[in-house]
Amino acid sequence: DGGITQSPKYLFRKEGQNVTLSCEQNLNHDAMYWYRQDPGQGLRLIYYSQIVNDFQKGDIAEGYSVSREKKESFPLTVTSAQKNPTAFYLCASSIGRTPNTGELFFGEGSRLTVL
Amino acid sequence: GDSVTQMEGPVTLSEEAFLTINCTYTATGYPSLFWYVQYPGEGLQLLLKATKADDKGSNKGFEATYRKETTSFHLEKGSVQVSDSAVYFCALELTGGGNKLTFGTGTQLKVEL
Numbered sequence: 001d002g003g004i005t006q007s008p009k010y011l012f013r014k015e016g017q018n019v020t021l022s023c024e025q026n027l028n029h030d031a032m033y034w035y036r037q038d039p040g041q042g043l044r045l046i047y048y049s050q051i052v053n054d055f056q057k058g059d060i061a062e063g064y065s066v067s068r069e070k071k072e073s074f075p076l077t078v079t080s081a082q083k084n085p086t087a088f089y090l091c092a093s094s095i096g097r098t099p100n101t102g103e104l105f106f107g108e109g110s111r112l113t114v115l
Numbered sequence: 116g117d118s119v120t121q122m123e124g125p126v127t128l129s130e131e132a133f134l135t136i137n138c139t140y141t142a143t144g145y146p147s148l149f150w151y152v153q154y155p156g157e158g159l160q161l162l163l164k165a166t167k168a169d170d171k172g173s174n175k176g177f178e179a180t181y182r183k184e185t186t187s188f189h190l191e192k193g194s195v196q197v198s199d200s201a202v203y204f205c206a207l208e209l210t211g212g213g214n215k216l217t218f219g220t221g222t223q224l225k226v227e228l
Contacts, residue, residue, distance in 0.1 A: 004158075033215075035218075040220060041220060042204060042218045042219055042220035042221050043159075043204065043218040043221075044218075045215065045216075048215060058215075090158055090159070092158075092159075102147045102149055102164055102166075102208045102216065103161045103164070104151075104159070104161070104216060106158030106159045106160065107158050108156070108157055108158045109157075109158055
């Protein structure tokens, strides 16, 4: 089945620790995205990548880092510099080529809780 | 900057009731507009979209019309079912925006028997 796989689904972390969330897609999509979802705030863009070995900051990139070494993978690291990391993280992908359809395909999300 | 404003939820309806979820937007240029749906415990999925003024998007009995004069894209359904219970997100993408969507805060819909 084609789709986006995020892991782990649930993650607990102590303050001061870095954690990495995995996102893999087998849709052959060029573009990938990381969003953060908080209650009452909707989705906010953390980072996005439109091509391998290139990525851009979104609206709330501080305290996060990403890499895009392979087309199918876009891991997100939540660093100890992120002041409020407890949230639901969603990875998405899109075809990324013109014409844009605007359709994002989402994974099922990873819920990070800082203890 | 670009933004999307949705009505606050939760919206609670009885089965077979008429649904409207309001969405208005602010954008420079001419955006494409979308409704995404998130069922409990899942990621988001595209419900419908419209790419230019007066276009109507429709899917699974849901409809929304792109109204440029009122900068709105309200979601409607004539008769909701319990299975429609979910969170609905309105979103916009500017032309040439590289699929970088701006989302509203989401509106939770609860449908009861």
